[in-house]
Amino acid sequence: MKRERLLPLIVATALFIENMDSTAIATSLPAIALDFGVEPVALKLALTTYMLALAVFIPISGWVADRFGARPTFMVAIGVFLLGSIGCATSGSLGALVAARFLQGMGGAMMVPVGRLVILRSIPKAQLVRALSWLTVPALLGPMMGPPLGGLITTYGNWRYIFLINIPMGLLGIFLAWRHIPLLRGEPKPLDVRGFALSAIGLALTMFGFASLGRHLVSTEVAVGCLLAGMTGLALYVLHARRHPHPLIDLGLLKLPTFRVGVLGGSLFRIGIGATPFLLPLMLQLSFGLDPLQSGLITFASAAGAMFMKTLAARILRRFGFRPVLIANALAASALLCVFGLFRADTPYPLLIGVLLASGCFRSLQFTSLNAITYAEIEPERMGQASSLAGMAQQVALAIGVTIGGYALTVASIASGQPMDAAINFTFAFLTVGLVSASSAWMMLRLAPDAGAEMSGKAQPGEEVAEPKPLQRPGT
Secondary structure (H helix, E strand, O other), X not given: OOHHHHHHHHHHHHHHHHHHHHHXXXXXXXXXXXXXXXXXXXXXXXXXXXXXXXXXXXXXXXXXXXXHOHHHHHHHHHHHHHHHHHHHHOOOOHXXXXXXXXXXXXXXXXXHHHHHHHHHXXXXXXXXXXXXXXXXXXXOHHHHHHHHHHHHHHHHOOHHHHHHOOHHHHHHHHHHHHHHOOOOOOOXXXXXXXXXXXXXXXXXXXXHHHHOOOOOOOOHHHHHHHXXXXXXXXXXXXXXXXXXXXXXXXXXXHHOHHHXXXXXXXXXXXXXXXXXXXXXXXXXXXXXXXXXXXXXXXXHHHHHHHHHHHOOHHHHHHHHOHHHHHHHHHHHHHHHHHHHOOOOOOOOHHHHHHHHHHHHHHHHHHHHHHHHHOOOOOOHHHHHHHHHHHHHHHHHHHHHHHHHHHHHHHHHHHHHOOOOOOHHHHHHHHHHHHXXXXXXHHHXXXXXXXXXXXXXXXXXXXXXXXXOOOOOOOOO
């Protein structure tokens, strides 16, 4: 099998277990809340904590891969993720579940970014869009299988088994990585320990304080204190990064136009999209009265649409280019997100599933485009830093999306005087996150008309197409 197919398929095993786990738990949030005796909205902490751990540890994933090699890093990361899964399955309280999800996130922070780094460093830019499609098509089986499988287990069994179903695939990923992934050890710069401490503490306290303001796990005073301390830590990191010769998170990459638009504009888009796996199952189960299996059989339609679009993304980008696709698609995907809030218990299922299918198509095209354009101007030697910063920003945006979705639901309940599971409250919540997502189109307008031409295949004849520089691979 060709390299541009084999490596993405191996990395896809990690994406598979990560995506299946996250989508399956989203379907089971009401059942977990009932078991722990907490409000369903409090379970947003179980989602955001995982994303928080990703954001905290992703910045050092490139350094760890360079220091110890991509292959052992990838294998150990999958192992840590599986240990966290076992911890989730045996947790007896919200606090224990949150702690186990953080451990899962530690593994995920090394697992997927290091795998993506292997692809970025091993495959020429001209083949990158196709390689990313090979990566994401198998990985999308996770989101397709997660909701119905999680719903089936929760309805007819126990939600704890959800966290154990990804162990066989994880073990397969470890074996395939051992056999086929190159060592790819680079020449790591000295680790910016102070930068890691400031960024980790800053991100952790900021996101934990922000997500806990609804008096979940800690008091409001403690949450506010964490939020202020975290923001201070982040500000100190910015000052530190300006003076350090090799900062952990290279904010100077944001000076590159395509990277800046891909990260900042992509983050706005992901804030809206990130709230959907949290809000949609709650609406279907709490407001519409569906059981977890029925909810999962409906929500998986979005993943099916996403998988279909992955087969067309490269051709669409080659035909129209990145800028028009990113602008129009951001608005279309955001509009469909707002439409979710118009669903009611008596909405015909074919219409509901059709909207979810279309939404999955537009969302998938946007993610594929963003993941490619972000690296259009990145030199091979800066891929590690760029991948870390982009991955961190993605997870922070998704965590913010879940948190904003939870707060919008709470505020709507207070304003309407209706119980939180009332349909009108979900209308307001989806409208809120949809408008945030739509605002990303303003950032996409700043792209040059020919941005990413080399990646999309629209490079003019005679243009020089740069090939990635060879990477040292001792031990392979």
